[in-house]
Amino acid sequence: MAQPAATVGPDSKSARTRKRILDAAAYILSRKGYAGTRLTEVADLADLQAPAIYYHFPSRDDLIEEVMWSGIADMRDHVAATLAALPEETSPIERIAIAAEAHLRHELQISDYTTAAIRNAAQVPAKIRTRQLDEEIAYGAIWKKLFEEAAETGSLPDHLDLSSARMLLLGALNWASEWWTPDVRPLDTVVQTAQSMIRRILGDEGVQEI
Amino acid sequence: MAQPAATVGPDSKSARTRKRILDAAAYILSRKGYAGTRLTEVADLADLQAPAIYYHFPSRDDLIEEVMWSGIADMRDHVAATLAALPEETSPIERIAIAAEAHLRHELQISDYTTAAIRNAAQVPAKIRTRQLDEEIAYGAIWKKLFEEAAETGSLPDHLDLSSARMLLLGALNWASEWWTPDVRPLDTVVQTAQSMIRRILGDEGVQEI
Amino acid sequence: MAQPAATVGPDSKSARTRKRILDAAAYILSRKGYAGTRLTEVADLADLQAPAIYYHFPSRDDLIEEVMWSGIADMRDHVAATLAALPEETSPIERIAIAAEAHLRHELQISDYTTAAIRNAAQVPAKIRTRQLDEEIAYGAIWKKLFEEAAETGSLPDHLDLSSARMLLLGALNWASEWWTPDVRPLDTVVQTAQSMIRRILGDEGVQEI
Amino acid sequence: MAQPAATVGPDSKSARTRKRILDAAAYILSRKGYAGTRLTEVADLADLQAPAIYYHFPSRDDLIEEVMWSGIADMRDHVAATLAALPEETSPIERIAIAAEAHLRHELQISDYTTAAIRNAAQVPAKIRTRQLDEEIAYGAIWKKLFEEAAETGSLPDHLDLSSARMLLLGALNWASEWWTPDVRPLDTVVQTAQSMIRRILGDEGVQEI
DNA sequence: AATGAATGAGGATTCATTCAT
DNA sequence: CATGAATGAATCCTCATTCAT
Numbered sequence: 001m002a003q004p005a006a007t008v009g010p011d012s013k014s015a016r017t018r019k020r021i022l023d024a025a026a027y028i029l030s031r032k033g034y035a036g037t038r039l040t041e042v043a044d045l046a047d048l049q050a051p052a053i054y055y056h057f058p059s060r061d062d063l064i065e066e067v068m069w070s071g072i073a074d075m076r077d078h079v080a081a082t083l084a085a086l087p088e089e090t091s092p093i094e095r096i097a098i099a100a101e102a103h104l105r106h107e108l109q110i111s112d113y114t115t116a117a118i119r120n121a122a123q124v125p126a127k128i129r130t131r132q133l134d135e136e137i138a139y140g141a142i143w144k145k146l147f148e149e150a151a152e153t154g155s156l157p158d159h160l161d162l163s164s165a166r167m168l169l170l171g172a173l174n175w176a177s178e179w180w181t182p183d184v185r186p187l188d189t190v191v192q193t194a195q196s197m198i199r200r201i202l203g204d205e206g207v208q209e210i
Numbered sequence: 211m212a213q214p215a216a217t218v219g220p221d222s223k224s225a226r227t228r229k230r231i232l233d234a235a236a237y238i239l240s241r242k243g244y245a246g247t248r249l250t251e252v253a254d255l256a257d258l259q260a261p262a263i264y265y266h267f268p269s270r271d272d273l274i275e276e277v278m279w280s281g282i283a284d285m286r287d288h289v290a291a292t293l294a295a296l297p298e299e300t301s302p303i304e305r306i307a308i309a310a311e312a313h314l315r316h317e318l319q320i321s322d323y324t325t326a327a328i329r330n331a332a333q334v335p336a337k338i339r340t341r342q343l344d345e346e347i348a349y350g351a352i353w354k355k356l357f358e359e360a361a362e363t364g365s366l367p368d369h370l371d372l373s374s375a376r377m378l379l380l381g382a383l384n385w386a387s388e389w390w391t392p393d394v395r396p397l398d399t400v401v402q403t404a405q406s407m408i409r410r411i412l413g414d415e416g417v418q419e420i
Numbered sequence: 421m422a423q424p425a426a427t428v429g430p431d432s433k434s435a436r437t438r439k440r441i442l443d444a445a446a447y448i449l450s451r452k453g454y455a456g457t458r459l460t461e462v463a464d465l466a467d468l469q470a471p472a473i474y475y476h477f478p479s480r481d482d483l484i485e486e487v488m489w490s491g492i493a494d495m496r497d498h499v500a501a502t503l504a505a506l507p508e509e510t511s512p513i514e515r516i517a518i519a520a521e522a523h524l525r526h527e528l529q530i531s532d533y534t535t536a537a538i539r540n541a542a543q544v545p546a547k548i549r550t551r552q553l554d555e556e557i558a559y560g561a562i563w564k565k566l567f568e569e570a571a572e573t574g575s576l577p578d579h580l581d582l583s584s585a586r587m588l589l590l591g592a593l594n595w596a597s598e599w600w601t602p603d604v605r606p607l608d609t610v611v612q613t614a615q616s617m618i619r620r621i622l623g624d625e626g627v628q629e630i
Numbered sequence: 631m632a633q634p635a636a637t638v639g640p641d642s643k644s645a646r647t648r649k650r651i652l653d654a655a656a657y658i659l660s661r662k663g664y665a666g667t668r669l670t671e672v673a674d675l676a677d678l679q680a681p682a683i684y685y686h687f688p689s690r691d692d693l694i695e696e697v698m699w700s701g702i703a704d705m706r707d708h709v710a711a712t713l714a715a716l717p718e719e720t721s722p723i724e725r726i727a728i729a730a731e732a733h734l735r736h737e738l739q740i741s742d743y744t745t746a747a748i749r750n751a752a753q754v755p756a757k758i759r760t761r762q763l764d765e766e767i768a769y770g771a772i773w774k775k776l777f778e779e780a781a782e783t784g785s786l787p788d789h790l791d792l793s794s795a796r797m798l799l800l801g802a803l804n805w806a807s808e809w810w811t812p813d814v815r816p817l818d819t820v821v822q823t824a825q826s827m828i829r830r831i832l833g834d835e836g837v838q839e840i
Numbered sequence: 841a842a843t844g845a846a847t848g849a850g851g852a853t854t855c856a857t858t859c860a861t
Numbered sequence: 862c863a864t865g866a867a868t869g870a871a872t873c874c875t876c877a878t879t880c881a882t
Contacts, residue, residue: 014841033333035246039877051878052842060877122329122388123243157410164403167389168382175381178332185374193374197411200367224866249852261853262867270852434845453753456665459873471874472846480873539752542808543663577830584815584823591805592798598752599797613794620787621827644862669856681857682863690856847879854872861864 018056020046023112026067030116030177034064034123065128071117072135078106079142092150093202097195099146103173104191108180115177143170156202169198228266230256233322236277240326240387244274244333275338281327282345288316290352302360303412307405309356313383314401318390325387353380366412375411382407438476440466443532446487450536450597454543457484485548491537492555498526499562512570513622517615519566523593524611528600535597563590576622589618648686650676653742656697660746660807664694664753695758701747702765708736709772722780723832727825729776733803734821738810745807773800786832799828 024045028037039060043050057063082102083095090098107114117132124132147166150156173194180190234255238247249270253260267273292312293305300308317324327342334342357376360366383404390400444465449457459480463470477483502522503515510518527534537552544552567586570576593614600610654675658667669690673680687693712732713725720728737744747762754762777796780786803824810820 017841031332033243033245033330035243036333037245038875040875048841049843050876051844051880054878055841119332120243122241123246157406160406161395161399161403164395164400165407168386168400168404168407171385171388172378172382174388175385176378178381178384179377185371189371190374190378193371194378196367196370197375197378200411201407227866248850250850259868260851261855261869264853265866437845451752453663453665453750455663456753458871460871469847470872471848471876474874475845540663542661542749543666577826580826581815581819581823584820585827587809588802588806588820588824588827591808592802594808595801595805596798598801598804605791605794609791610794610798613791614798616787616790617795617798617827617831620831647862668854670854678862679864680855681859681865684857685862843882845880845882847877849876849878851875852873855870856868857870858868859866861866 014056017046017048017052021048021053021056021063022067022070025063026071026112026116029064029067030112030119034120034125034128037064061125061128064124065131067113068117068120068124068128068132069135071111071113071115072132072139074111075103075106075114075117076135076139076142078102078110079139083142083146092146092153093199096146096150096202097198099143100169100173100194100198101191103170104176104194105187107173107177108187108190118174118177150202160201165201169201172197224266227256227258227262231258231263231266231273232277232280235273236281236322236326239274239277240322240329244330244335244338247274271335271338274334275341277323278327278330278334278338278342279345281321281323281325282342282349284321285313285316285324285327286345286349286352288312288320289349293352293356302356302363303409306356306360306412307408309353310379310383310404310408311401313380314386314404315397317383317387318397318400328384328387360412370411379408379411434476437466437468437472441468441473441476441483442487442490445483446491446532446536449484449487450532450539454484454540454545454548481545481548484544485551487533488537488540488544488548488552489555491531491533491535492552492559494531495523495526495534495537496555496559496562498522498530499559503562503566512566512573513619516566516570516622517618519563520589520593520614520618521611523590524596524614525607527593527597528607528610538594538597570622580621585621589621592617644686647676647678647682651678651683651686651693652697652700655693656701656742656746659694659697660742660749664750664755664758667694691755691758694754695761697743698747698750698754698758698762699765701741701743701745702762702769704741705733705736705744705747706765706769706772708732708740709769713772713776722776722783723829726776726780726832727828729773730799730803730824730828731821733800734806734824735817737803737807738817738820748804748807770800780832790831795831799831802827 021042024042025037027045028041032038032041037060039050039053042063043053046053053060053063057066079099079102083099086095086098107118121129121132121136143166144163147156147162151162156162176190180187231252234252235247237255238251242248242251247270249260249263252273253263256263263270263273267276289309289312293309296305296308317328331339331342331346353376354373357366357372361372366372386400390397441462444462445457447465448461452458452461457480459470459473462483463473466473473480473483477486499519499522503519506515506518527538541549541552541556563586567576567582571582576582596610600607651672654672655667657675658671662668662671667690669680669683672693673683676683683690683693687696709729709732713729716725716728737748751759751762751766773796774793777786777792781792786792806820810817
């Protein structure tokens with residue numbers, strides 16, 4: 001008899017195929033770039049034929065847009081959730097250090113989506129870029145707020161351009177996907193180094209270990 | 211100097227056309243990515259027809275390889291020359307700050323080549339990557355040496371993983387091409403912020419203004 | 421026979437299209453030569469668009485290789501089958517005469533493939549040539565054996581270089597595709613003349629009519 | 631002062647360059663076929679640049695036409711001269727045997743032009759073919775006459791279709807360029823075999839050695 | 841929900857040819 | 862006479878997309 005709503009639920013066969021396609025697209029997109037992403041290659045990886053993709057996405061660009069968008073959206077969710085879980089009294093600088101860790105771990109361990117989004121931001125056509133840009137701004141707002149809170153508590157050194165510092169820091173984190181591999185040094189080392197650098201940069205005094 | 215206008219010299223017609231093609235390719239490559247770089251678009255920008263490119267380069271990949279290679283090679287030359295010009299007594303940390311400035315200025319003001327090389331490093335096929343990788347290693351060696359010298363003079367803080375710090379720093383610099391535009395904040399501000407951050411990170415004491 | 425219309429059998433739609441492409445390629449190849457064979461022309465003749473060929477063959481050269489190869493292979497099958505059907509007691513010279521007839525009829529009446537293979541043997545690049553050469557050697561072996569059997573029965577005239585004679589004879593047959601057309605003289609006349617010549621050349625006595 | 635006619639005579643520099651181009655074209659044409667003959671390759675072989683060819687020939691097709699035409703014309707001259715030098719009393723069959731030798735030697739030893747003309751007769755576009763066809767008919771007329779003379783002296787066997795026999799014989803000779811190489815068997819052997827075959831085919835009695 | 845078969849737009853590359861020098 | 866530089870017309874091939882099944 002008529003199957004319940006499960007047929008279109010998040011675990012329906014269709015939903016799972018759709019997920020497989022997105023995963024495959026994120027993987028290829030992060031490695032080959034926007035123009036280098038072939039639907040046949042995505043299909044191969046998702047273990048189906050290219051035309052089947054059209055059952056789940058109206059076009060190649062729609063598929064890519066979804067990858068690029070959720071690359072940032074997932075990151076935002078992850079970092080926001082991490083921050084929300086912190087005790088009230090966590091200091092602003094500590095919050096930044098923890099956000100940096102969340103960013104790095106999500107980018108490097110969890111998500112081809114984020115790598116895809118980061119690497120292709122500049123290459124994607126305007127049409128796709130728009131929705132992603134909104135998301136980027138929203139994610140940027142989190143960081144902006146973190147820095148502002150740090151500034152308000154007077155804990156930042158004078159003469160440091162806040163917005164430049166923020167962008168440089170995010171760059172250091174984003175770029176990690178270009179060079180980090182698990183076999184050269186553990187992710188923990190990178191995370192700790194980044195946090196140590198953050199504390200030295202933003203702390204108003206000489207820096208000590210945690 | 212009675213030479214007859216250097217038939218194949220750096221100013222010959224051929225050499226100038228070749229340069230125009232390279233410039234155009236660097237421009238497109240940095241914006242569209244490896245797979246997205248169309249010879250027709252390059253040709254349009256260089257003000258000739260696509261097949262004319264083949265008079266100057268054996269193939270699309272050869273053209274791109276040259277752009278990617280000189281993107282790093284030029285950067286290396288620029289930074290190496292800057293460092294070579296410093297007085298003997300310049301401190302290791304100061305040398306790093308100055309190298310960072312040279313890197314940023316070359317990347318952001320001078321060279322589409324470098325942006326192209328940086329952005330496409332991960333997308334380019336192995337064949338092209340090889341020569342560029344050599345150059346990258348050579349450039350990386352400069353930074354490695356700078357950090358080692360800083361470490362030797364005992365001026366670095368304990369418990370800082372040198373190689374992670376170096377890669378994070380270079381990431382911050384490389385990523386600047388993704389967000390910096392002259393109309394939001396002057397390059398000088400970015401350079402000073404980066405240098406200030408470097409001094410705070412690497413200095414072995416509480417940080418003071420320049 | 422309850423089989424569902426043989427999805428990939430020799431009569432499937434795909435198999436029929438593939439055959440149409442091969443036929444068209446053989447036709448063009450035999451008339452325009454290797455370098456002169458355009459995929460668009462083949463496609464026109466096969467009544468589809470050029471890129472559709474790539475659904476059935478990996479490349480132009482693969483298509484041509486298959487034509488060239490089966491040009492010889494079909495000939496070999498045809499001649500071998502004809503010889504196999506002869507009564508045991510057929511004399512060696514008579515076998516040669518009959519093989520010549522089979523060769524001529526296959527070349528002139530049946531197969532663009534064979535004409536294509538014969539005419540382009542010298543022009544095709546090494547890669548394609550290899551497989552065809554194997555087949556040629558196998559076909560040549562049939563003729564070599566026929567001549568050796570004739571020699572063993574002592575029926576050949578003295579002082580006739582067997583291998584030269586064989587090659588000259590095959591040349592006479594192969595070349596027929598360059599000049600014979602059905603409207604000048606019937607094929608039967610050519611066949612009978614060729615057979616008469618063979619009997620006179622190889623018979624050890626004065627020559628008589630059949 | 632004004633140089634005499636020698637400037638444009640058969641040994642002028644221009645004439646020699648022209649000859650080099652023709653030789654190169656004949657070489658390439660005989661090996662790569664009409665469509666496969668590239669002006670750059672011809673130019674390479676003739677030791678000049680492709681555009682220089684246009685000083686000597688109005689177009690690629692004109693160059694090829696000249697090669698194809700003189701391939702046959704030279705053959706005709708050579709065979710005609712050989713026949714003309716024979717003593718009056720030479721028998722018709724002997725004249726045919728001698729013509730065959732002249733044909734084989736010219737084709738295999740002397741002339742890429744002839745090989746080019748023979749191999750490409752069927753592939754060349756109509757425009758080029760026309761002039762060559764006239765020449766072919768003229769050359770064919772020599773052979774036709776030879777056979778008619780043999781027939782008139784009553785020396786041919788009955789029931790042999792003269793024109794078929796002639797075409798088959800010429801085919802055997804023409805095809806030799808496809809298989810003969812000096813390293814497998816001496817040309818003399820091929821010539822003698824061909825002549826022996828001719829005498830057995832056309833002689834009205836059992837065949838004896840020369 | 842998916843595939844086999846095909847198409848049309850475009851992209852790199854080749855090549856005869858031109859032309860100023 | 863010849864070449865350096867360039868062009869425009871093809872040609873092979875790739876790829877997103879369509880559609881009947």
